[in-house]
Amino acid sequence: MKVSIIGASGRVGSATALLLAKEPFMKDLVLIGREHSINKLEGLKEDIYDALAGTRSDANIYVSSDENLKIVDESDVVIITSGVPRKEGMSRMDLAKINAKIVGNYAKKIAEICDTKIFVITNPVDVMTYKALVDSKFERNQVFGLGTHLDSLRFKVAIAKFFGVHIDEVRTRIIGEHGDTMVPLLSATSIGGIPIDKFEKFKDLPIDEIIEDVKTKGEEIIRLKGGSEFGPAAAILNVIRCIVNNEKRLLTLSAYVDGEFDGIRDVCIGVPVKIGKDGVEEVVSIELDKDEFTAFKKSAELIKKYCEEVKNL
Numbered sequence: 146m147k148v149s150i151i152g153a154s155g156r157v158g159s160a161t162a163l164l165l166a167k168e169p170f171m172k173d174l175v176l177i178g179r180e181h182s183i184n185k186l187e188g189l190k191e192d193i194y195d196a197l198a199g200t201r202s203d204a205n206i207y208v209s210s211d212e213n214l215k216i217v218d219e220s221d222v223v224i225i226t227s228g229v230p231r232k233e234g235m236s237r238m239d240l241a242k243i244n245a246k247i248v249g250n251y252a253k254k255i256a257e258i259c260d261t262k263i264f265v266i267t268n269p270v271d272v273m274t275y276k277a278l279v280d281s282k283f284e285r286n287q288v289f290g291l292g293t294h295l296d297s298l299r300f301k302v303a304i305a306k307f308f309g310v311h312i313d314e315v316r317t318r319i320i321g322e323h324g325d326t327m328v329p330l331l332s333a334t335s336i337g338g339i340p341i342d343k344f345e346k347f348k349d350l351p352i353d354e355i356i357e358d359v360k361t362k363g364e365e366i367i368r369l370k371g372g373s374e375f376g377p378a379a380a381i382l383n384v385i386r387c388i389v390n391n392e393k394r395l396l397t398l399s400a401y402v403d404g405e406f407d408g409i410r411d412v413c414i415g416v417p418v419k420i421g422k423d424g425v426e427e428v429v430s431i432e433l434d435k436d437e438f439t440a441f442k443k444s445a446e447l448i449k450k451y452c453e454e455v456k457n458l
């Protein structure tokens with residue numbers, strides 16, 4: 146498998162590079178950054194090669210400037226993690242506009258070089274996924290974002306801890322925006338296959354507190370150590386594994402919706418999707434509780450407003 150990472154000199158890009166390089170399926174891994182990051186990327190490459198000794202991986206790692214994007218040719222997936230972080234005084238919309246230009250520009254160039262899949266990580270991820278889809282003009286299955294996959298994993302851990310069960314026993318998901326308006330789906334949450342509300346302890350579940358923790362986890366990690374990297378990188382690896390093994394797992398990623406959820410159209414948002422070798426092979430339409438749907442609709446409307454603002458930048 147060939148995977149290219151644009152923005153590989155950053156935290157998430159470099160942690161993802163290490164995790165991917167260690168996988169036996171990885172044949173060619175391309176680390177791409179701006180010209181001034183080349184030395185850092187060369188260092189990252191050597192460091193990762195050291196880490197591979199003793200693993201079953203025999204990946205080839207290449208480094209390239211984003212001025213020579215032709216190197217992404219024949220990639221199975223191109224991951225985009227490039228973007229500026231939000232600075233003090235900067236609104237979400239300001240950030241969306243700056244990063245949309247970066248992501249849109251890369252998406253357009255990638256599409257001129259090859260027919261591939263684009264996996265967007267840059268925040269605000271739902272808006273950036275939409276921008277990459279519009280500017281690449283790829284089919285909707287080919288462009289997707291990390292969405293609420295990491296939020297869903299965080300939610301799963303919190304539930305497992307509260308009920309004192311192994312993490313694998315919990316099935317759950319958060320849909321909607323990767324941000325303040327995310328929607329936890331208690332109606333789609335089970336432990337050991339048993340709906341969560343059938344448990345005696347359910348009535349004591351501090352759901353508002355847990356959701357607040359999930360929403361603020363990213364900021365908390367930024368405050369404590371400058372930014373998250375291992376969590377997002379592991380979540381990215383999950384998705385790449387599904388693609389390479391054609392697993393058809395149902396993950397919650399940012400994908401283009403076109404009416405699968407009662408009239409919500411023309412927006413990229415965190416929804417259950419079936420992931421396989423072709424990327425998003427299906428946006429899985431499910432029945433939501435009334436309150437969940439109302440919250441999801443509100444989330445979609447908010448993202449859509451942002452998408453419209455950045456569409457023609």
Ligand SMILES: NC(=O)c1ccc[n+]([C@@H]2O[C@H](COP(=O)([O-])OP(=O)(O)OC[C@H]3O[C@@H](n4cnc5c(N)ncnc54)[C@H](O)[C@@H]3O)[C@@H](O)[C@H]2O)c1
Nearest residue numbers: 152154155156157158226227228266267268270291372377
């Ligand atoms: N969706 C998620 O769940 C999730 C989780 C974590 C991080 N993120 C997002 O992923 C992105 C990367 O995070 P990070 O911690 O690696 O950030 P980082 O600042 O460490 O890295 C950002 C990368 O973007 C590059 N970059 C910055 N400005 C650029 C420009 N003008 N043109 C091209 N490249 C540019 C940098 O050189 C660097 O390689 C951020 O947008 C972050 O918010 C998303």
